[in-house]
Amino acid sequence: MLRLLLLLPLLSAAGTLPTPLRRHRSASLLVGPYLTRYLSQQIDHFGFDENRTFQQRYLVADQYWKKGSGPILFYTGNEGDIEWFCNNTGFMWDVAEELNAMLVFAEHRYYGESLPFGNESFSDSKHLNYLTSEQALADFAVLVEYLKTTIAGAQHSPVIAIGGSYGGMLAAWFRMKYPHVVVGALAASAPIWQFGDLVPCGTFFSIVTNDFRKSGTGCSESIRNSWNAINHLSSTDAGLQWLSNAFHLCSPLKTLQDAAVLKNWLSETWVNLAMVDYPYKADFLQPLPAWPIQEVCKFLKDPSLSDKLLLQNVFQAVNLYYNYTGEVSCLDVSQTATKSLGEMGWYYQACTEMVMPLCTDGVHDMFEPQKWDFDALSEECYRMWGVRPRLSWILSMYGGKNISSHSNIIFSNGGLDPWSAGGVTQNITNSLVAVVIPDGAHHLDLRSRNPLDPKSVQQARAMEICLMKEWIEKARHSH
Amino acid sequence: MLRLLLLLPLLSAAGTLPTPLRRHRSASLLVGPYLTRYLSQQIDHFGFDENRTFQQRYLVADQYWKKGSGPILFYTGNEGDIEWFCNNTGFMWDVAEELNAMLVFAEHRYYGESLPFGNESFSDSKHLNYLTSEQALADFAVLVEYLKTTIAGAQHSPVIAIGGSYGGMLAAWFRMKYPHVVVGALAASAPIWQFGDLVPCGTFFSIVTNDFRKSGTGCSESIRNSWNAINHLSSTDAGLQWLSNAFHLCSPLKTLQDAAVLKNWLSETWVNLAMVDYPYKADFLQPLPAWPIQEVCKFLKDPSLSDKLLLQNVFQAVNLYYNYTGEVSCLDVSQTATKSLGEMGWYYQACTEMVMPLCTDGVHDMFEPQKWDFDALSEECYRMWGVRPRLSWILSMYGGKNISSHSNIIFSNGGLDPWSAGGVTQNITNSLVAVVIPDGAHHLDLRSRNPLDPKSVQQARAMEICLMKEWIEKARHSH
Numbered sequence: 001m002l003r004l005l006l007l008l009p010l011l012s013a014a015g016t017l018p019t020p021l022r023r024h025r026s027a028s029l030l031v032g033p034y035l036t037r038y039l040s041q042q043i044d045h046f047g048f049d050e051n052r053t054f055q056q057r058y059l060v061a062d063q064y065w066k067k068g069s070g071p072i073l074f075y076t077g078n079e080g081d082i083e084w085f086c087n088n089t090g091f092m093w094d095v096a097e098e099l100n101a102m103l104v105f106a107e108h109r110y111y112g113e114s115l116p117f118g119n120e121s122f123s124d125s126k127h128l129n130y131l132t133s134e135q136a137l138a139d140f141a142v143l144v145e146y147l148k149t150t151i152a153g154a155q156h157s158p159v160i161a162i163g164g165s166y167g168g169m170l171a172a173w174f175r176m177k178y179p180h181v182v183v184g185a186l187a188a189s190a191p192i193w194q195f196g197d198l199v200p201c202g203t204f205f206s207i208v209t210n211d212f213r214k215s216g217t218g219c220s221e222s223i224r225n226s227w228n229a230i231n232h233l234s235s236t237d238a239g240l241q242w243l244s245n246a247f248h249l250c251s252p253l254k255t256l257q258d259a260a261v262l263k264n265w266l267s268e269t270w271v272n273l274a275m276v277d278y279p280y281k282a283d284f285l286q287p288l289p290a291w292p293i294q295e296v297c298k299f300l301k302d303p304s305l306s307d308k309l310l311l312q313n314v315f316q317a318v319n320l321y322y323n324y325t326g327e328v329s330c331l332d333v334s335q336t337a338t339k340s341l342g343e344m345g346w347y348y349q350a351c352t353e354m355v356m357p358l359c360t361d362g363v364h365d366m367f368e369p370q371k372w373d374f375d376a377l378s379e380e381c382y383r384m385w386g387v388r389p390r391l392s393w394i395l396s397m398y399g400g401k402n403i404s405s406h407s408n409i410i411f412s413n414g415g416l417d418p419w420s421a422g423g424v425t426q427n428i429t430n431s432l433v434a435v436v437i438p439d440g441a442h443h444l445d446l447r448s449r450n451p452l453d454p455k456s457v458q459q460a461r462a463m464e465i466c467l468m469k470e471w472i473e474k475a476r477h478s479h
Numbered sequence: 480m481l482r483l484l485l486l487l488p489l490l491s492a493a494g495t496l497p498t499p500l501r502r503h504r505s506a507s508l509l510v511g512p513y514l515t516r517y518l519s520q521q522i523d524h525f526g527f528d529e530n531r532t533f534q535q536r537y538l539v540a541d542q543y544w545k546k547g548s549g550p551i552l553f554y555t556g557n558e559g560d561i562e563w564f565c566n567n568t569g570f571m572w573d574v575a576e577e578l579n580a581m582l583v584f585a586e587h588r589y590y591g592e593s594l595p596f597g598n599e600s601f602s603d604s605k606h607l608n609y610l611t612s613e614q615a616l617a618d619f620a621v622l623v624e625y626l627k628t629t630i631a632g633a634q635h636s637p638v639i640a641i642g643g644s645y646g647g648m649l650a651a652w653f654r655m656k657y658p659h660v661v662v663g664a665l666a667a668s669a670p671i672w673q674f675g676d677l678v679p680c681g682t683f684f685s686i687v688t689n690d691f692r693k694s695g696t697g698c699s700e701s702i703r704n705s706w707n708a709i710n711h712l713s714s715t716d717a718g719l720q721w722l723s724n725a726f727h728l729c730s731p732l733k734t735l736q737d738a739a740v741l742k743n744w745l746s747e748t749w750v751n752l753a754m755v756d757y758p759y760k761a762d763f764l765q766p767l768p769a770w771p772i773q774e775v776c777k778f779l780k781d782p783s784l785s786d787k788l789l790l791q792n793v794f795q796a797v798n799l800y801y802n803y804t805g806e807v808s809c810l811d812v813s814q815t816a817t818k819s820l821g822e823m824g825w826y827y828q829a830c831t832e833m834v835m836p837l838c839t840d841g842v843h844d845m846f847e848p849q850k851w852d853f854d855a856l857s858e859e860c861y862r863m864w865g866v867r868p869r870l871s872w873i874l875s876m877y878g879g880k881n882i883s884s885h886s887n888i889i890f891s892n893g894g895l896d897p898w899s900a901g902g903v904t905q906n907i908t909n910s911l912v913a914v915v916i917p918d919g920a921h922h923l924d925l926r927s928r929n930p931l932d933p934k935s936v937q938q939a940r941a942m943e944i945c946l947m948k949e950w951i952e953k954a955r956h957s958h
Contacts, residue, residue, distance in 0.1 A: 046525040048831040048866040049608040129528040141875050177656060179885070180878030352527040387527040396620050399659030404957070406658070407884060478883070 031093045034061040034086065034103070039146055041109070043116045043130050045138035050130075054116040056139055059086050059105040061093075066100035067153035071472045074159050074182065075105040076140055076174055078167030079346040082107035082114075085167070088284065090448025092162060095465055099472070102157070106143055108136050108170075110345040122344045125386040131348055134397070136170060141178045158475035160468055161185040164443035165419065166346075166354070168192075168411075173398050176406045184408030184471040186464055187424075188443035192411075194356040194422025196395050201359035201372045203421035208274040209365040211416050215277075216297025223270060223300065224366040226314050227263060229307035234259030242308070247315050250330035265333040267367055269318050275442035277416050280452035287324050290452065296320050351381030355389045356422065407431040408471050410464055414440030433467065435460045510572045513540040513565065513582070518625055520588070522595045522609050524617035529609075533595040535618055538565050538584040540572075545579035546632035550951045553638050553661065554584040555619055555653055557646030558825040561586035561593075564646070567763065569927025571641060574944055578951070581636070585622055587615050587649075589824040601823045604865040610827055613876070615649060620657045637954035639947055640664040643922035644898065645825075645833070647671075647890075652877050655885045663887030663950040665943055666903075667922035671890075673835040673901025675874050680838035680851045682900035687753040688844040690895050694756075695776025702749060702779065703845040705793045706742060708786035713738030721787070726794050729809035744812040746846055748797050754921035756895050759931035766803050769931065775799050830860030834868045835901065886910040887950050889943055893919030912946065914939045 037058050044050040059082060064070075073092050077085055086105040096103055107114040110131040115121040122128060140161075148154050161182045163171035168190025175185035193199050212220040233239030234256055243262065244252035253259055272285055273293050280290045289295050299316040322331050350356070355377065360367035378388050408431050411424035415438035424434050437444060439454040445461050516537050523529040538561060543549075552571050556564055565584040575582055586593040589610040594600040601607060619640075627633050640661045642650035647669025654664035672678050691699040712718030713735055722741065723731035732738055751764055752772050759769045768774050778795035801810050829835070834856065839846035857867050887910050890903035894917035903913050916923060918933040924940050 042869070045872065046611060046613050047608040048611075048869070049604045051867060125528045129526040132525060132527075134525050138875070145871075145875055178878070180881035181875075388530055390521070390527070392624075393524065396617070396624055396660075399657070402659035405886060 031087055031090065032061055032063060032096075034059045034105075039143055041139050041142060045135055045142075054109070054114065056109065056143065057082055057107040057113045058143060059083070059103075061096070061103040062151075064096035064100060065102035068156075069476065070100035070102060070157060071468075071475075072102045072104055072144075072147065072154065072157045072159045073099070074140070074144060074161050075103070076136075076161050076163040076167050076170040077106045077108040077111070078163060078165055078170060079108060079111055079349070081112035083112070089162070089164070089446050091446045091461065094449050095468075098465070099468065102151075102154070104143075104147065106140055108167075109139055110348075122348075128348050128385065128387075131345060132353055133170060133173065133349075133394075137174050137177055140170070140174055141181045144181050156479050158183040158472045160471060162188075162446070163190070164188040164446045165190065168443065172409050172411065175409050176398065176403065179406070179408075183475045184410075184468065186410045186412065186468070188412045188446045189414055189417050189419050189423065190411060191356070191419045191422030192398065192424065193401060194358075194419070196392060196400065197357070198395075198400055199422050201357040202361055202364055204358050204418045205271075205360045205365040205367050207416075207418040207421055208271050209367075211274045211277055211293055212270065212297060212300075212366065215291070215293040217301055218303045219293075219297035219300045220366040221303035222305075222310060222313065224362065225303045226266070226310055227368045229310050230259060230263055232307050233311070234262075243311070246308070246311055248319070248330050250332045251334075261333050263368065266314070266318065269321055270366075271418060273321060274416060274418050277441040278444060278447070279439065279454055280450050282447075284447075286321055288321065289324065292321065348385055348387075351377070351385055351389050352387055353390070353394050355391055355394070404428050404432065408467075409433070410435060410467055412437065412443070412445050412460055412464065414442055414444055416440060417442045433463075435463060510566055510569065511540055511542060511575075513538045513584075518622055520618050520621060524614055524621075533588070533593065535588065535622065536561055536586040536592045537622060538562070538582075540575070540582040541630075543575035543579060544581035547635075548955065549579035549581060549636060550947075550954075551581045551583055551623075551626065551633065551636045551638045552578070553619070553623060553640050554582070555615075555640050555642040555646050555649040556585050556587040556590070557642060557644060557649060558587060558590055558828070560591035562591070568641070568643070568925050570925045570940065573928050574947075577944070578947065581630075581633070583622075583626065585619055587646075588618055589827075601827075607827050607864065607866075610824060611832055612649060612652065612828075612873075616653050616656055619649070619653055620660045623660050635958050637662045637951050639950060641667075641925070642669070643667040643925045644669065647922065651888050651890065654888050655877065655882065658885070658887075662954045663889075663947065665889045665891065665947070667891045667925045668893055668896055668898050668902065669890060670835065670898045670901030671877065671903065672880060673837075673898070675871060675879065676836070677874075677879055678901050680836040681840055681843055683837050683897045684750075684839045684844040684846050686895075686897040686900055687750050688846075690753045690756055690772050691749065691776060691779075691845065694770070694772040695780060697780045697782045698772075698776035699845040700782035701784075701789060701792065703841065704782045705745070705789055706847045708789050709738060709742055711786050712790070713741075722790070725787070725790055727798070727809050729811045730813075740812050742847065745793070745797065748800055749845075750897060752800060753895060753897050756920040757923060757926070758918065758933055759929050761926075763926075765800055767800065768803065771800065827864055827866075830856070830864050830868050831866055832869070832873050834870055834873070883907050883911065887946075888912070889914060889946055891916065891922070891924050891939055891943065893921055893923055895919060896921045912942075914942060 037060055038055040039058065040053040041056045043052050043054055073096070075085060075089060075092065082105050092103050095101065109116055110121055116130055117127045120127050144159050148157065159182045161171040161174045168187035169192050171185040172187035172190055172192055175182050209220050212223060230243065233243050234253065240253040240259065253262060273296060276282065276284045276288060277291060277293045282288060296317040299313045305313065322328055357372040359372040360370045362369040374391060381387055381389055410433050412435040413420040413423040413425050415436055417440065419442060425436050426434050437456045437460045439456050444457050445464065516539055517534040518537065519532040520535045522531050522533055552575065554564060554568060554571065561584050571582050574580065588595055589600055595609055596606045599606050623638050627636065638661045640650040640653045647666035648671050650664040651666035651669055651671055654661050688699050691702060709722065712722050713732065719732040719738065732741060752775060755761065755763045755767060756770060756772045761767060775796040778792045797810070801807055836851040838851040839849045841848040853870060860866055860868055889912050891914040892899040892902040892904050894915055896919065898921060904915050905913050916935045916939045918935050923936050924943065
């Protein structure tokens with residue numbers, strides 16, 4: 001179970017959220033109007049026995065598009081509702097006019113409204129069988145070809161794939177597998193190498209730790225010390241009671257296992273903070289101030305405090321994350337594990353193709369040591385879904401580090417983002433380009449322009465736009 | 480039904496045969512010893528609900544291999560028993576020593592011994608569900624990676640895919656989809672564009688017709704006139720009886736439909752002759768003399784003869800094809816439609832992904848006019864297998880004519896081969912190279928060297944070897 005929880009950050013960062021509606025409304029001020037459309041897709045692109053179709057949702061904004069020659073920026077939807085991604089990918093809206101581009105946001109099957117079997121989609125492994133990255137990419141390819149043949153003037157529009165996080169992986173893979181469909185891809189914060197043994201499993205958490213270390217004296221040490229403090233207190237009923245009160249928990253801790261849930265929840269909170277450590281007030285996962293880790297670290301200056309004083313400070317820190325608006329009356333340690341469909345989908349994907357080894361050692365990071373344990377994951381996946389993960393398949397399919405024969409992909413990475421551990425951070429060839437944004441958290445470059453943007457993200461975006469223009473020009477000439 | 484029959488030539492050319500054992504023995508004189516191996520493969524690479532595996536057969540010959548640096552020539556098995564392909568791809572054996580290469584011949588799932596569900600594999604659409612080109616390519620990718628990690632000294636061996644006909648398509652697609660696995664591909668007589676509306680549906684049969692026209696005065700005209708002659712005679716019982724006797728048929732024709740079967744059988748015979756019109760005595764589909772069409776045309780000089788005299792000549796012609804050895808006592812019009820597994824498999828593939836539009840008009844070709852009729856095919860497929868073909872999927876998947884971003888593929892074509900109609904016959908880029916062998920029939924270049932080889936095939940092979948050496952060198956340097 002722990003392994004699955006450790007996989008959660010990616011989901012939380014980019015996926016389903018407790019209050020999508022509010023987010024939608026607040027964010028939509030930044031984006032223009034769009035149309036919602038649906039396309040019939042084969043439930044199974046790779047077999048012919050299942051011949052039924054489902055409705056894939058996609059969003060189209062063509063108000064900036066120059067008919068006949070303007071490109072199409074195609075968002076490769078990831079593990080969540082496509083409207084939320086549409087409203088949180090301001091970069092595409094910001095560049096649409098400059099590029100005379102049509103914007104298309106394609107929903108990933110099994111998320112949002114694009115459910116192959118409606119309410120039955122998650123009922124068992126039979127219904128979940130078509131939830132794979134390959135099927136999603138096939139949906140995207142069929143959708144692009146459909147748009148090109150049905151929208152007047154779009155037949156020769158160069159298409160560029162854009163995505164972040166898992167969606168960034170999809171954007172890169174889309175270009176690799178369907179180069180006839182997209183002329184290039186912007187893969188933002190896409191950990192395409194967080195698989196197999198391509199990168200050390202511990203780097204992810206050491207980046208999180210660095211973010212906290214750099215954001216305040218004593219900060220990462222305080223967190224490192226907090227685990228033992230919790231362990232001490234949770235060994236008695238009185239201690240558990242004290243923890244429940246100190247953390248203002250909605251449901252009191254009763255057992256040692258509850259205390260483990262508390263620790264996982266705290267770990268995820270630190271990881272999430274590392275992902276959303278944006279330079280301005282933002283509301284991505286939670287409403288937060290600018291540079292939230294710095295704010296959090298103001299409570300975590302003294303790692304040498306007694307257990308209870310230390311943990312009271314830890315509460316102040318997480319309370320800033322979960323209750324910045326001051327409207328929350330208690331904290332819910334199951335909050336990141338809601339049973340929303342989006343989360344269900346990502347759990348399944350993490351149990352099949354998307355096996356990302358992660359580990360901690362407590363030395364190079366501030367977390368409790370935890371080895372990577374594939375067998376435990378496999379057992380848990382079999383128990384939950386009746387499926388076994390396949391460790392090497394994604395490497396066989398997408399090439400691991402051996403991708404130099406591909407072209408026209410930008411891999412952008414945030415230096416603060418733990419997912420940069422599995423990202424492409426150095427140029428592979430002239431046209432497989434890495435961009436590192438030292439002051440950037442999780443796909444900061446995909447967010448709307450902001451007066452407080454650091455220079456590094458401005459430069460990254462400028463380079464991304466420049467390369468995209470090159471691809472578009474080249475496609476125009478070759479046509 | 481007719482459409483399916485029209486799809487048969489590809490099968491007959493490269494697939495299962497009535498007497499594989501005899502062929503095996505006669506051909507094996509040309510090739511060296513090899514080992515037979517098996518690898519456990521996922522039955523479904525693209526879904527996790529079906530987690531069973533099957534044994535994929537493959538053959539390995541490493542006697543010429545230079546351990547550590549020599550390349551691997553990887554035959555992408557097509558629709559038939561891999562031993563037969565191994566013994567009919569002399570080119571690989573001829574170049575193994577020069578290239579210090581290991582030879583690997585991988586069997587295509589659902590053919591030969593590589594049956595995912597044993598004897599049940601063809602029982603229904605559920606069991607046939609995993610018979611697709613994508614699954615086959617995934618098998619190849621997994622197999623190559625397995626070989627590289629388990630054979631000492633093979634880890635950095637550059638791998639080149641080689642295949643002919645459908646196997647040539649697979650070789651090309653393998654490089655396109657898994658460029659991290661193979662550094663290049665030789666796609667011999669691979670009609671990757673015989674799909675959708677990429678090429679005119681009639682070219683295939685006009686090439687067959689040209690072969691006959693050029694091989695003897697009156698030859699193609701005689702065949703063109705034979706259809707009406709058959710139609711006249713088959714309108715009466717006496718005529719059917721006469722036809723049965725004249726063609727020495729094993730089972731007499733009883734109905735008009737039987738006469739249609741006779742005509743299809745004749746059409747396939749002419750098509751097969753066009754595919755095996757080799758410059759020397761050979762035994763590919765049948766034991767035949769050098770330039771068999773010229774021999775056949777010696778019987779077909781006068782197209783103006785009366786119906787019966789004309790058809791007696793047609794019998795002499797086809798008798799040369801089916802009875803060159805003189806051992807056959809009667810001709811069997813169902814011979815090309817045996818119920819062997821290999822044929823079953825290709826029928827299914829032609830009913831799902833491999834929809835190749837073909838048509839005749841009787842003007843630009845010597846056949847009875849027959850429009851391309853997708854709906855009829857779809858109905859027939861549904862009746863036979865419970866599946867519907869998907870016309871555009873293969874284009875979405877493999878890019879149709881829009882493949883210029885790929886690299887290191889040689890497309891070789893025989894000028895006499897009807898399948899060159901759907902082949903890549905002009906260079907696309909510097910590294911997507913087309914070779915046309917004017918005097919070549921179906922993948923002549925993949926056959927063993929022969930003293931009677933025309934200059935054009937010698938030059939083609941020299942160029943193929945040269946390019947393969949370039950790929951190998953480049954891979955060595957980049958490593």
